[in-house]
Amino acid sequence: MKRALIVGYVWPEPNSSAAGARIVQLIQALHAGDFVVDFACAAALSEHQIDLSSLNVPAHSIALNCSSFEEFVRALAPDVVIFDRFVTEEQFGWRVASACPAALRVLDTEDLHSLRAAREQLLKQALASDKQAGPVLAESAELFCQMRRSEMILREVASILRCDMTLMISPVEIALLQDYFQVPQALLYLLPFMVNPGESERHTFIERRHFVTIGNFRHNPNWDAVLWLKQSIWPELRRQVPEAELHIYGAYPPKKATQLHNPAERFYIKGWADDAQVVIGAARVLLAPLRFGAGIKGKLLDAMRCATPNIATPIASEGMGGEGPWPGAIATDAESFAREAARLYLEADHWRHAADACLPLLRENFDAQRLGPAWVHRLHGLLDDLDAHRQKNFLGAMFQFHAARSTEFMSRWIEVKSRLQGDS
Known part of the structure; x- marks a missing residue:
């Protein structure tokens, strides 16, 4: 050996x-x-x-x-x-x-x-x-x-x-x-x-609630994404989907991050997640509003494994596409990001179409x-x-x-x- x-x-x-x-x-x-x-x-x-x-x-x-x-x-x-x-x-x-x-x-x-x-x-x-x-x-x-x-x-x-x-x-x-x-x-x-992209049990549209995002707070692109969510995206998205909450997970949240926690605005800094796929799999939509970065994104891969549709920026989705449709939408500004996220959250048929696109993309590009x-x-x-x-x-x-x-x-x-x- x-x-x-x-x-x-x-x-x-x-x-x-x-x-x-x-x-x-x-x-x-x-x-x-x-x-x-x-x-x-x-x-x-x-x-x-x-x-x-x-x-x-x-x-x-x-x-x-x-x-x-x-x-x-x-x-x-x-x-x-x-x-x-x-x-x-x-x-x-x-x-x-x-x-x-x-x-x-x-x-x-x-x-x-x-x-x-x-x-x-x-x-x-x-x-x-x-x-x-x-x-x-x-x-x-x-x-x-x-x-x-x-x-x-x-x-x-x-x-x-x-x-x-x-x-x-x-x-x-x-x-x-x-x-x-x-x-x-x-x-x-x-x-x-x-990953091993086998078929797995997944929650249905009606069983899922809220938006989720996740990422290690020590990684600068993730912290910037939280700030963009707080300042520009979430206020508009909350106006369009007032009953939803935004749950933000990630290891090592600093004080400046926990200070953004605001239940009145349904903006929750959750911190460490014992199992990322559990929290992503329970959410209806994953948000990946990265304004800069490189490589490919583990959060999007986890979302696909859970059949959780996502809204991503071109930075977040870079290098991860395939022959089929993207499992959600790609947005280039705060307004379109909020609009596409709201549509995916509210329209069951649109959501199911995006969820069904996850497994083919995993098999095409990420099959271990x-x-x-x-x-x-x-x-x-x-x-x-x-x-x-x-x-x-x-x-x-x-x-x-x-x-x-x-x-x-x-x-x-x-x-x-x-x-x-x-x-x-």
Whole structure:
């Protein structure tokens, strides 16, 4: 059996974020492909992290800027090392390359961070002149110009080039990297969220009540979406559907969020949800008013699994469509968002048509039984021909050489400094 090591940015919290659920999906796909999987992380433990032992995955606490990681990974001798986000690859990638040069290095982007940051900056610019600004609708050329103004894209693309495979969650982001940043197609692999889209019992239109939205409050796009709901969308939607409530769920709500809780306005900050699909499945409509962001959205995937129609912005729905109809509606401003949400909430036939569109879309784009084995097959193919694959990636070898030198010297300097401070 082959061994895979996942180096996490944080300990996975599948009930808190889509990123946490993504890690569990990768583990399950690797196990199904006869990989032994270990997980290592330098972050502090968290109250909502999953018990990895329940997944038959050993958990290892590791240290930043410490050669002990090299000793650990050399002893473990993984065939594949997966870095959870580019900042993790920056910290540990050169150590893996040094200690285990034959290990296949895989970057899981989760989403393209530099794209999310560029859209956030564009939204801030729009809000400076229009307090009611809607979602960022910039085309690829404008996004490229904005992304080039930040060093983040330089770091992110360099990390992609240093790795043997980069997992991309959205086809839109693959196109952006290939068309504007000249990233070779051979380094990018499309692997969206993976679910088992079997038929499941679902609540009927008449059994469901209220609107719901969900998202980790530590993720800036989710917090901005709550503000847009509060300021622009919910007042109009409440006027059209006065009997309905808006239930807002998400891990780690800050005080500024809980202060928005207002029963008089039927605006409820619910906070942590033990099971996202339970609360989404009981709601009649899910709202996803994201004005900026990247990747694909776990909240929409959960809604589809529950056959809960949704209203989304183009940002929220990006990369998730298929050949069939969208299971709800896509809106580009607060007025149309509220109007479409009200229609979906009030019209039973319209609601059922949207609910029926969920399962076909899941099967088309997110079927774990198809996606997982195909990815593992690609891993084995690269492992069998890794030298030839790396020979074609000259830029990657160059970035690996120079980045390893600079990162290594900085990291070793920090390690020595910390040791000297500890001795004093």
